[in-house]
Amino acid sequence: MPEARGASDRTPADRTAPRTIAVWDLPLRLWHWALAICVLAAWFTPTVYDRLHRIVGYTVLGLLAFRLVWGFWGSRYSRFRMVGVRLRAAPGYLWNLRRGMTGRYIGLNPAGTLMLVALLASLAVSTITGAMSVTVTFFGVWWVEDTHHYSSDAVIVLVVLHVVGVVLMGILQRENLIRAMITGRKRIRTHL
Numbered sequence: 361m362p363e364a365r366g367a368s369d370r371t372p373a374d375r376t377a378p379r380t381i382a383v384w385d386l387p388l389r390l391w392h393w394a395l396a397i398c399v400l401a402a403w404f405t406p407t408v409y410d411r412l413h414r415i416v417g418y419t420v421l422g423l424l425a426f427r428l429v430w431g432f433w434g435s436r437y438s439r440f441r442m443v444g445v446r447l448r449a450a451p452g453y454l455w456n457l458r459r460g461m462t463g464r465y466i467g468l469n470p471a472g473t474l475m476l477v478a479l480l481a482s483l484a485v486s487t488i489t490g491a492m493s494v495t496v497t498f499f500g501v502w503w504v505e506d507t508h509h510y511s512s513d514a515v516i517v518l519v520v521l522h523v524v525g526v527v528l529m530g531i532l533q534r535e536n537l538i539r540a541m542i543t544g545r546k547r548i549r550t551h552l
Contacts, residue, residue: 380545383466385435387426389544395423396519399483403516414494421487424480437467446473462532466546471525479518486511 384392398416405413431440446468453463453470463469468476489508492498530537540546 379548380543381466381548382544383437383546384541384544385438386544387430388434388438389541391423391427391430392541395420395483398423399515399519403512414490417487417490420483421491424484424487427480442467443473443477446470447477450474460532462529464533466548469529471529475518475522475525479515479522482511482514482518486515 398420402413402416402420405416407413430438433439447470450470450473454474456463457471465472486508489504489511492504493501493508498504526537529535535547537546
């Protein structure tokens, strides 16, 4: 007996089974985890292991330069092309989160984009002032040291907020976002 037109041998459960899509490319994932390790190392090494602290700080500066380049020439979800749109959407998105309304984004959601910009900016200030503070011209200059100290504290506060946000969003959306940043793949739901 011929099969009916448009019929599928797939069960309804197969049609709505979760599938994954490649989102975060390998260079971006390596950058993310290298940055996380360096930020933690930098946080625990000042004044105790100054040489390691400087090496890690310069490494973060290099990682920031890479991210800037990758934001323009990397893969689709690594690029900065949607940053402005998502930043404008961030206040409404955060307001809606109070009611558990998360929306579904394959790449960064507006809150994640806001966090990306805040972290990159505070890391840039922290690393640049840190590099300045070991030069002859700026060594011991109070505003350079204070700016480095406060921006470094801001980085840690933002990192904690980032981790809490990832965990909460993972719970709200029933998705392991940490695994997504390791594998590079996020779950999508297809309806065939």
